Amino acid sequence: PSPPALPRCSDISPLLKDPVAFRTLIDLLEDHLRASFPKIDFIAGLDSRGFLIGPPLAQRLGIGFVPVRKKGKLPGPTESVSYTLEYGKAELEIQSDAVEPGQKVVIVDDLLATGGTMSAACELLKRLRAEILECLVVIELKALKGAEKLKSIPFHSLLQYD
Numbered sequence: 001p002s003p004p005a006l007p008r009c010s011d012i013s014p015l016l017k018d019p020v021a022f023r024t025l026i027d028l029l030e031d032h033l034r035a036s037f038p039k040i041d042f043i044a045g046l047d048s049r050g051f052l053i054g055p056p057l058a059q060r061l062g063i064g065f066v067p068v069r070k071k072g073k074l075p076g077p078t079e080s081v082s083y084t085l086e087y088g089k090a091e092l093e094i095q096s097d098a099v100e101p102g103q104k105v106v107i108v109d110d111l112l113a114t115g116g117t118m119s120a121a122c123e124l125l126k127r128l129r130a131e132i133l134e135c136l137v138v139i140e141l142k143a144l145k146g147a148e149k150l151k152s153i154p155f156h157s158l159l160q161y162d
Contacts, residue, residue, distance in 0.1 A: 010139050012110045028158055030060045037133050041103040042066045046121055049110035066098045068121045079127050083120035094124045101129035112137045112157060115146025122153055
C-alpha cells in the first residue's frame, strides 16, 4: 500500500524553491536552538527531508550532521530499528559510530505526522546512548498526535495544523 495523502500545508517544497524563505526557515530553527541549548554536538536528520534542513542548520551552529536513513543505505556497521507506519512497516538505520555516549543531539525533520519515524530515530540514538535534547520539525499535524509517541523527549514545531 502507498502512504496516505498528506494535506498541502505539510509540503515544504515551496520553501525549498524560495531562497529567502528557506534562509528564513533556517534562521528560525537556528534562533530556537541557540536560545534553548547552550551546547549541541550533532544535528541528526531523518531520511529524506531532514537531510535538506539538517546540514545547513548544523553548519550555522558549527556542529556536525548525522544521517538517519532507510535500511540498506549506510556503509559500515549500523544500528537498525523496525517500526510501524500507518500503511505498513519500515526500518531506519544509523551508523554504529555516529555519536559517542553522552553526546547531545537534536533530531530534525520536515514533518511530524503520526510520530512513527521520529520515535524510531529516538530509539536508535538512545541505543547509541546519545542525549536527545529535542525533536525539531518544521510542521506538526496535531490531529495525528505524533508528539505523544515521543513520550518524555522534548519536542518543538514551528508550525502546527489541526
